[in-house]
Amino acid sequence: MKFNFFKASLSLLLCTSLLASCVSSKKYDELKASKEALEKEQVASRAKVDELTNSLKEREQKLASMERAMNEQQKILDDLRNQVNTALAGFNQGDLSVSIRDGKVYVSMSDKLLFATGSTKVNANGQKALDQLVSVLKKNQEVGVMVEGHTDDVEVLPGTKNIADNWDLSVLRATEITRLMATRGLSPDRITPAGRAFFQPVDTGRSADAKAKNRRTEIILTPDFSEIYKILGIKA
Numbered sequence: 001m002k003f004n005f006f007k008a009s010l011s012l013l014l015c016t017s018l019l020a021s022c023v024s025s026k027k028y029d030e031l032k033a034s035k036e037a038l039e040k041e042q043v044a045s046r047a048k049v050d051e052l053t054n055s056l057k058e059r060e061q062k063l064a065s066m067e068r069a070m071n072e073q074q075k076i077l078d079d080l081r082n083q084v085n086t087a088l089a090g091f092n093q094g095d096l097s098v099s100i101r102d103g104k105v106y107v108s109m110s111d112k113l114l115f116a117t118g119s120t121k122v123n124a125n126g127q128k129a130l131d132q133l134v135s136v137l138k139k140n141q142e143v144g145v146m147v148e149g150h151t152d153d154v155e156v157l158p159g160t161k162n163i164a165d166n167w168d169l170s171v172l173r174a175t176e177i178t179r180l181m182a183t184r185g186l187s188p189d190r191i192t193p194a195g196r197a198f199f200q201p202v203d204t205g206r207s208a209d210a211k212a213k214n215r216r217t218e219i220i221l222t223p224d225f226s227e228i229y230k231i232l233g234i235k236a
Helices: 002-087 124-138 166-183 208-214 226-232
Strands: 096-101 104-110 144-150 191-195 216-222
Touching: 002 096, 002 104, 002 124, 002 226, 104 124, 124 166, 144 166, 166 191, 166 216
Parallel strands: 144 191
Antiparallel strands: 096 104, 104 216, 144 216
16 A cells, blocks of 8 residues: 555656656747847847948948038139139229129129120220139139129110110120120130029119119129039039
8 A cells, every 4th residue: 555655656756757847848948949039139139230330320421521522612612702802802892792602603793893874895994804803714714604794674765776675785795795705815615695684683672772783794603513513412
């Protein structure tokens, strides 16, 4: 009887031990699988971090390149404006202005500096100013030039020889300045004349001063920024 009880107890102990062993093995496999999954996640996370880090570095490098390009563009414009200002320093500053707008240098000259009333022929003082400007442009061969004639909105007197209206007046003045600049050695393929009549006023007032401001010629200087535009991702 005791022997049978001993055998039963031993069998129960053995079964319990085997069961515990099975449970322990299953738990181990689960822990192992969990560990492997965690390691995979860590590897994936590290790869993502590396990818983001590299992307950030590339963006920082691109931003630095863009900043250098923009600074270089501004330097070119500033240098050109300063050269023009120096060349035209001897003229009445009330009759001209030099400014930077939209990536270009604008040289605005009053009609009083360049022309007699209603005339399309540049006077002697105006020719001197254009000579000084051409001397600067000869040193900056990559700069394109547009000559824009502007008038006030007062109608041209009927019967004025060869001038039908303000369109004619603005175009003929722009063409005359273009011709003079070309005869002074500026390559004609760099210069484009245009007439705007009175449709782009700088002052919309009705006073005599406002009208005088609108009677002007704007010589627009455009440096070659094609390489800089490539860096900035801009189509020229």
